[in-house]
Amino acid sequence: MDSKDLIHLEDVYGAHNYHPLDVVATKAQGIWMYDVEGRKLLDFLSAYSAVNQGHRHPRIVKALIEQARRLTLTSRAFRNDQWPLLAKELCDLTGYSMVLPMNSGAEAVETAVKTARKWAYQKKGVAQDQAEIIACRDNFHGRTVTAISFSTEPSYRKDFGPFTPGFPIVPFGDLEALEKAITPRTAAFLVEPIQAEAGILIPPDGYLKKAAEICRRNNVLFIADEIQTGLGRVGKLFACEYDDVRPDIVIIGKSLGGGCYPISAVIADRDVLGVFKPGEHGSTFGGNPLGCAVARESLKVILEEKLVQNAAERGQSFMDKLRKIRSRHIKEIRGRGLLIGVELKPEAGGARRFCEELMKEGLLCKETHDHVIRFAPPLIIREKDLNWALKRIKTVFKRLA
Numbered sequence: 001m002d003s004k005d006l007i008h009l010e011d012v013y014g015a016h017n018y019h020p021l022d023v024v025a026t027k028a029q030g031i032w033m034y035d036v037e038g039r040k041l042l043d044f045l046s047a048y049s050a051v052n053q054g055h056r057h058p059r060i061v062k063a064l065i066e067q068a069r070r071l072t073l074t075s076r077a078f079r080n081d082q083w084p085l086l087a088k089e090l091c092d093l094t095g096y097s098m099v100l101p102m103n104s105g106a107e108a109v110e111t112a113v114k115t116a117r118k119w120a121y122q123k124k125g126v127a128q129d130q131a132e133i134i135a136c137r138d139n140f141h142g143r144t145v146t147a148i149s150f151s152t153e154p155s156y157r158k159d160f161g162p163f164t165p166g167f168p169i170v171p172f173g174d175l176e177a178l179e180k181a182i183t184p185r186t187a188a189f190l191v192e193p194i195q196a197e198a199g200i201l202i203p204p205d206g207y208l209k210k211a212a213e214i215c216r217r218n219n220v221l222f223i224a225d226e227i228q229t230g231l232g233r234v235g236k237l238f239a240c241e242y243d244d245v246r247p248d249i250v251i252i253g254k255s256l257g258g259g260c261y262p263i264s265a266v267i268a269d270r271d272v273l274g275v276f277k278p279g280e281h282g283s284t285f286g287g288n289p290l291g292c293a294v295a296r297e298s299l300k301v302i303l304e305e306k307l308v309q310n311a312a313e314r315g316q317s318f319m320d321k322l323r324k325i326r327s328r329h330i331k332e333i334r335g336r337g338l339l340i341g342v343e344l345k346p347e348a349g350g351a352r353r354f355c356e357e358l359m360k361e362g363l364l365c366k367e368t369h370d371h372v373i374r375f376a377p378p379l380i381i382r383e384k385d386l387n388w389a390l391k392r393i394k395t396v397f398k399r400l401a
């Protein structure tokens with residue numbers, strides 16, 4: 001079947017909850033994807049940062065296959081020999097003392113919400129069912145009913161109510177609003193250190209640090225959603241490091257599974273994650289040996305191949321080069337590491353048509369909201385491949401001038 005047939009089948013039989021670019025991938029390796037017609041395309045999205053290590057990294061695929069040959073699932077009713085090792089390795093890597101494994105990012109966000117609420121009742125003494133978690137305007141924390149309950153994006157919420165209560169909203173980057181929103185019932189402040197889905201929005205310098213201080217002063221947990229920004233994407237292991245912040249709870253996912261397997265985790269210290277007792281929370285697949293073996297290798301690849309450093313170096317030089325593009329359409333280029341947003345002026349006619357043209361040139365990008373093109377290639381990318389991409393980007397900006 002060719003692309004046209006497959007797109008037709010998808011449109012007829014698949015629910016229409018996405019609007020993908022019309023490219024049908026059939027294989028991939030490293031930074032490259034191949035469509036069913038054999039066309040080679042450079043992946044400049046990395047599955048929203050879930051393939052930071054590149055597609056089908058040989059070491060991660062090997063870990064996946066070897067583990068699949070031994071043991072894949074026990075449920076947590078029994079123990080397995082991979083989860084304890086992943087838990088320890090994640091603690092060693094991050095400097096926290098406990099980990100709770102889940103599968104998707106949204107589930108890990110739900111877990112962090114449950115953790116903060118339980119902590120508020122057990123440790124802070126908030127009255128039953130009164131706990132609040134402050135979230136930021138324009139956030140993205142996933143698609144579950146609770147996660148969209150604190151979304152401010154109308155299309156994510158429309159016709160999905162009633163919503164989970166207890167989530168006051170403050171503008172991202174506004175310390176005064178945060179301070180004002182805190183009450184004795186506040187359990188936590190939940191924030192993305194860089195708002196990726198909102199259009200690669202980087203908060204003012206010192207915002208996270210001061211927000212963390214406000215939280216500490218008020219006995220409020222600081223929860224960082226590093227699902228997209230974490231594990232090297234932004235040129236540090238965690239985006240919070242740019243502000244020297246150690247969150248009380250860190251949420252990770254996406255590239256924890258190396259693009260091969262869905263796995264997420266909530267990481268914190270014992271005084272926080274220790275609130276759970278047996279039976280109070282769980283997941284059939286959470287902590288399964290297949291996912292844990294993949295995650296262990298995915299982390300090793302990030303460290304041993306120095307992907308954090310590569311993201312920092314390649315990202316800086318690529319952003320410098322992007323900024324030299326002269327186009328009346330570009331309003332701003334911003335980013336950290338290899339999470340880069342090109343914001344177009346409203347008159348440019350939207351980011352989507354740029355992405356469609358880039359695809360014709362062999363570069364796979366995705367718009368975020370209407371006016372921002374996101375550039376987020378796998379962190380293994382080399383300078384010469386970025387130059388290849390740059391040439392295509394320049395061509396498209398010239399063509400659509």
Ligand SMILES: *Cc1c(COP(=O)(O)O)cnc(C)c1O
Nearest residue numbers: 104105106140141142225227228
């Ligand atoms: C992708 C993402 C999520 C949701 O992860 P899923 O695995 O899609 O459920 C949550 N928060 C942030 C910041 C994300 O980028």
